[in-house]
Amino acid sequence: MIRTYNISFSYKEYEKTEELDPEDYKLILAARDAALNAYAPYSKFKVGAAVRLMGGKIVCGANVENAAFPSGICAERSVLSNSVSNYPDDKITALAIAAFAQDVLTENPPSPCGSCRQVIAEEESRTGKKIKIILSGKNKTHIIDGIGSLLPLQFNGDNLKINLP
Numbered sequence: 001m002i003r004t005y006n007i008s009f010s011y012k013e014y015e016k017t018e019e020l021d022p023e024d025y026k027l028i029l030a031a032r033d034a035a036l037n038a039y040a041p042y043s044k045f046k047v048g049a050a051v052r053l054m055g056g057k058i059v060c061g062a063n064v065e066n067a068a069f070p071s072g073i074c075a076e077r078s079v080l081s082n083s084v085s086n087y088p089d090d091k092i093t094a095l096a097i098a099a100f101a102q103d104v105l106t107e108n109p110p111s112p113c114g115s116c117r118q119v120i121a122e123e124e125s126r127t128g129k130k131i132k133i134i135l136s137g138k139n140k141t142h143i144i145d146g147i148g149s150l151l152p153l154q155f156n157g158d159n160l161k162i163n164l165p
């Protein structure tokens, strides 16, 4: 027996900042600010990420590169480490990302890499709360209602359990 499954997802695209929820726009501005603190001498690609916690706090992170390239960390994992380490009990409700290539804000919304998607997925599992993902370009913002859409069939803690028949 062969079954075919189709997975589709929808996301919203905003062209005008006035159309955004003001709280989301605030988070985008925080991500843009955070990108200015990135340490990206090798790629010259500065990424900023900002999360909003249930209590209303905003926590930021940026990419931090290393001469040993794989030792660098992306902005998304940077902000999640920061947030989980300092506010473990305050759940993340939204995550905004913005990037500057050679100091110019990117036209296209940046999209989290595979490793970051996996780490965002872990955070959703840890707290049991979906994280709204806000990908912000210069004149275009994409909003996705949770990491499930960006990482279907994800590997999570359940995969580590013994599967009894």
Ligand code: THU
Pocket: 040, 043, 045, 046, 047, 062, 063, 064, 065, 072, 073, 074, 075, 076, 111, 112, 113, 116
């Ligand atoms: N980078 C991020 O910070 N987030 C992503 O989702 C993609 C890539 C960083 C890693 C590296 O410092 C630079 O961007 C170029 O790949």
